[in-house]
Amino acid sequence: xxxxxxxxxxxKVMNFVLKKPAENLFIIGDIEAxxxxxxxxxxxxxxDNSEELIGVLLKxxxxxxxxxxxxxxxxxxxxxxxxxPNMTELSGLKPIVEKLEPFIVKNMKSKSSFxxxxxxxxxxxxxxxxxHSVEVLSVEELEELVALLKTVPEFQHANITVESKKRxxxxxxxxxxxxxxxxxxxxxxxxxxxxSSSAMIVAVATKEQYKRKGLATDxxxxxxxxxxxEEKELCxxxxxxxxxxxxxxxxFEDIGFWNVYRYE
Numbered sequence: 678x679x680x681x682x683x684x685x686x687x688x689k690v691m692n693f694v695l696k697k698p699a700e701n702l703f704i705i706g707d708i709e710a711x712x713x714x715x716x717x718x719x720x721x722x723x724x725d726n727s728e729e730l731i732g733v734l735l736k737x738x739x740x741x742x743x744x745x746x747x748x749x750x751x752x753x754x755x756x757x758x759x760x761x762p763n764m765t766e767l768s769g770l771k772p773i774v775e776k777l778e779p780f781i782v783k784n785m786k787s788k789s790s791f792x793x794x795x796x797x798x799x800x801x802x803x804x805x806x807x808x809h810s811v812e813v814l815s816v817e818e819l820e821e822l823v824a825l826l827k828t829v830p831e832f833q834h835a836n837i838t839v840e841s842k843k844r845x846x847x848x849x850x851x852x853x854x855x856x857x858x859x860x861x862x863x864x865x866x867x868x869x870x871x872x873s874s875s876a877m878i879v880a881v882a883t884k885e886q887y888k889r890k891g892l893a894t895d896x897x898x899x900x901x902x903x904x905x906x907e908e909k910e911l912c913x914x915x916x917x918x919x920x921x922x923x924x925x926x927x928x929f930e931d932i933g934f935w936n937v938y939r940y941e
Contacts, residue, residue: 739765755780814853
């Protein structure tokens with residue numbers, strides 16, 4: 678049986694997804710931030726014959742994210758997705774979305790797969806004195822941050838705006854740390870989808886002339902140390918194995934792949 682979830686289901690749903698805070702980062706964060714009754718977000722639950730929750734499907738705008746620990750009735754989830762004319766994306770842990778995707782009848786435009794890694798303990802730590810140059814970004818510095826990110830090739834075509842970054846700070850669903858060199862912003866690292874149990878590291882970037890000086894590592898260490906003190910699991914996506922080696926030195930471990938399917 679499948680049905681829309683309501684606020685009275687909150688505890689049952691959170692108990693289900695909080696078993697794996699990093700893997701369910703987006704579902705946890707979106708439910709905490711927006712609940713069950715908004716025009717852009719809907720959450721469904723699939724239940725077994727004993728009324729136990731066995732699967733969750735979250736819709737945020739045009740994106741659907743499924744989660745389950747078992748083999749479920751994939752056709753029930755697919756029927757919801759197929760009946761939504763505004764559906765544009767299906768994403769989630771690779772073993773889950775690979776089982777659901779064959780039942781989606783819409784035309785796929787692109788498919789991406791990213792390494793998914795999480796960190797519960799850092800392998801490298803530094804004192805506050807050693808990290809004294811790491812600053813917390815303010816709203817007034819957002820334009821400078823976006824300008825920095827646009828100088829880095831992998832972010833030049835990304836949809837990064839001052840408005841979206843400002844919303845993240847104001848909603849407390851993300852933060853940004855940075856280091857200045859010679860008066861200019863040289864390196865940065867951010868979080869997004871922060872919730873009470875987990876956070877995702879994103880937009881780790883350094884201007885070309887300041888690379889290979891350990892600045893990004895210091896930024897990451899400070900960011901991770903602060904989040905771990907708040908008892909949050911950290912996670913990130915990467916598609917470059919060389920970048921993965923850097924993250925693994927810090928204490929990140931691969932937990933699988935995150936697949937993203939985009940539809941016409």
